[in-house]
Amino acid sequence: MTEALTHKTADLSGDTAAAATQPVESSAAPVPAEAPLSAGEVEAAVHAIADRSRHAARRMAMANRAWKDRALRAVGTALQENTRAILSANAKDVEAGKANGTSAAMLDRLTLTDARIDGLVAALEILANLPDPVGNVVRGQTLPNGLRLRQVNVPMGVVAAIYEARPNVTVDIAGLALKSGNAVILRGGSAAQATNEVLVSVLREALESVGLPADAVQTVDQYGRAGANVLMKARGRVDVLIPRGGRELIQTVVTNSAVPVIETGEGNxxxxxxxxxxxxxxxxxxxxxxxxxxxxxxxxxxxxxxxxxxxxxxxxxxxxxxxxxxxxxxxxxxxxxxxxxxxxxxxxxxxxxxxxxxxxxxxxxxxxxxxxxxxxxxxxxxxxxxxxxxxxxxxxxxxxxxxxxxxxxxxxxxxxxxxGLGAEVGISTQKLHARGPMGLTELTTTKWIVQGEGQVRG
The missing domain is CATH 3.40.309.10 (Aldehyde Dehydrogenase; Chain A, domain 2)
Structure with missing residues (x-):
């Protein structure tokens, strides 16, 4: 990035982040052209990202609601402070889209404005005010043998999202993933790459400012389609993959992914x-x-x-x-x-x-x-x-x-x-796990907790 970003440094002993604003500089010096990475190098790089996400996901799963809500509000503040940098990058993406003959509908989705950034900030505040789904008891009972059972919501773990020309989705999905205790890997597509680069930097800096792992939000955009293909095959490293976009993108992911997919659908x-x-x-x-x-x-x-x-x-x-x-x-x-x-x-x-x-x-x-x-x-x-x-x-x-x-x-x-979900990952048109607008609860799975006093099965 060529523009300075700013973030707040948090004091976790209080309820709000400290107000000391610090510039985050990014070198604008030209870098030497690098040879394209081999398929093996791309695979190794994406796997390393996924492994860092797994480590971050374990930390996010342990974060309490207050900590996660501070992170969401820190992201909102950082978006407001860096609006000019975000819109500058977005203008480059939009101009490139026009030059490439991008459709009016896609250009509309690609475009960010002051009002749309304000909307993202408002959605983050709504998320912060929503109950934490993690630990919610889905059902529970005490069996005749005295065993106490609870089925509770727990984070998915590492969530990946592949989407196209929708920079608002970068913030929406990251916010939902963070509040639900997950780490997220983003592939936002080349059409919005400049915008997403700034947004991901803002998100990562905001997380660090409150003491949460920056690697809870990562991107594979720098590896292009090759990176997306590796992400789709990273079963065991990635827990769930969510595509969001047109029919071709969604079907490509559904057909080629080895990672479990929650399918979002087009809307006729x-x-x-x-x-x-x-x-x-x-x-x-x-x-x-x-x-x-x-x-x-x-x-x-x-x-x-x-x-x-x-x-x-x-x-x-x-x-x-x-x-x-x-x-x-x-x-x-x-x-x-x-x-x-x-x-x-x-x-x-x-x-x-x-x-x-x-x-x-x-x-x-x-x-x-x-x-x-x-x-x-x-x-x-x-x-x-x-x-x-x-x-x-x-x-x-x-x-x-x-x-x-x-x-x-x-x-x-x-x-x-x-x-009233605060935001959405997408709108699922399938019937397994999630259906309709996918909010916080839809980014969790469940765990059975069984508590006993020495019981054995007869």
């Missing part, structure tokens, strides 16, 4: 408007779900409208005025006024996560037909129904098998921060 999200839904609510929710931030996975991509509903013209008009491009089936086009433009939808549209201001729209004759369409095309992320019919709401909840099912609210609420 549906909203169904039944015949009882009111116009004002439908317009407001659709505008929010589609236009607030169209580049994210919880934005609506397909709208299903009951043939008995009267709200279609108002909803379509509002969406068009907001710049949404409608991809419609024949029945929708026939029901729309000629003044509302749309283009014919194809099967490809029903299966597309646009991540922009495009929306597929279809007409259905029943709740059954809506559910059938969702079962055919959904990725299992989030689906919503807009209705004033309680029985329809209950049926939709029971029959739609997605990670999040929403009644009369925007799909944009499928988010760790919005659901």
């Amino acid at each position: 999200v549906h909203i169904f408007i039944d015949e009882s839904a009111g116009e004002d609510m439908a317009v407001e929710i659709l505008l929010n779900a589609k236009t607030q931030r169209p580049s994210v996975c919880n934005t609506v991509e397909t709208l299903l409208v009951h043939s008995g509903s009267t709200v279609l013209p108002a909803v379509a008009s509002a969406l068009r005025q907001a710049g949404v491009r409608l991809h419609t089936d024949e029945r929708i086009r026939a029901a729309l006024p000629a003044s509302i433009e749309s283009e014919p939808a194809t099967d490809e549209d029903w299966g597309t996560e646009y991540m922009n201001l495009d929306l597929a729209v279809a007409m259905v004759d029943s709740l059954d037909e809506a559910v059938k369409h969702i079962r055919t095309w959904s990725t299992g992320h989030t689906e919503a129904i807009l209705t004033n019919d309680l029985s329809n709401a209950e049926r939709f909840i029971a029959e739609v098998d997605s990670a999040a099912v929403i009644v009369n609210a925007s799909t944009r609420f499928t988010d760790g921060g919005e659901l």
Whole structure:
């Protein structure tokens, strides 16, 4: 890095870090070009990172809540103090992305602003105020033979994350991993490498400032795809791997990883408007779900409208005025006024996560037909129904098998921060271990504790 970073030096005997601000300098002198590392050298380097993470994870598992919360607040303070350095690095990544023809949706995810950094700091404060999941008793009982049983949450250990062009994820995942007592290894991709280099340095300095191991946050970005490939094969050194990004990245990790994977999925999200839904609510929710931030996975991509509903013209008009491009089936086009433009939808549209201001729209004759369409095309992320019919709401909840099912609210609420989790590692669309927004508890596993007084098995 070419800009100075600052951090606070902590006094662990008190409740807050001491306020002595110290500069952390990074040499800007040019370094000689090095020959590319061999495959064996990359493997050895990544394994060394993982081994240091294991050591750090053991220390993090022993840290109490107060210590971890001090670390989170130290990270928040460091982010604020180093905003200019972070945004300067981010501007370089964004300019490089534009030059490389990166899509508008990806550029939006890549971009950090003062407001987005403030949001990261706020999320860290929320995390600090949440209960510590470590040690939480899931269940417990005393057996007839007197054995006392407890199943408790414990840290995963070494968590790895592979993601693309999302520097906010660097902070979100690190914060969640630290609060849940884990160490984390990050692979944030070349598109955000300059930003992530600064962020990881800020995180590591903040950890050191409160006496926790800097190696609880590490990156393999410097080893590129070769490093990511080694990370995926580091079973035994890495406990769990979480991919977050587009379909290609996720499938690459799922297919090639020897490390257990929690699969996050793309969001081909549906909203169904039944015949009882009111116009004002439908317009407001659709505008929010589609236009607030169209580049994210919880934005609506397909709208299903009951043939008995009267709200279609108002909803379509509002969406068009907001710049949404409608991809419609024949029945929708026939029901729309000629003044509302749309283009014919194809099967490809029903299966597309646009991540922009495009929306597929279809007409259905029943709740059954809506559910059938969702079962055919959904990725299992989030689906919503807009209705004033309680029985329809209950049926939709029971029959739609997605990670999040929403009644009369925007799909944009499928988010760790919005659901009170502080932040999220990602949104899992699988069913093993974790499903939906993954917060603190989802980064823990369980341990059985059995306490006796000399009992033996008969």
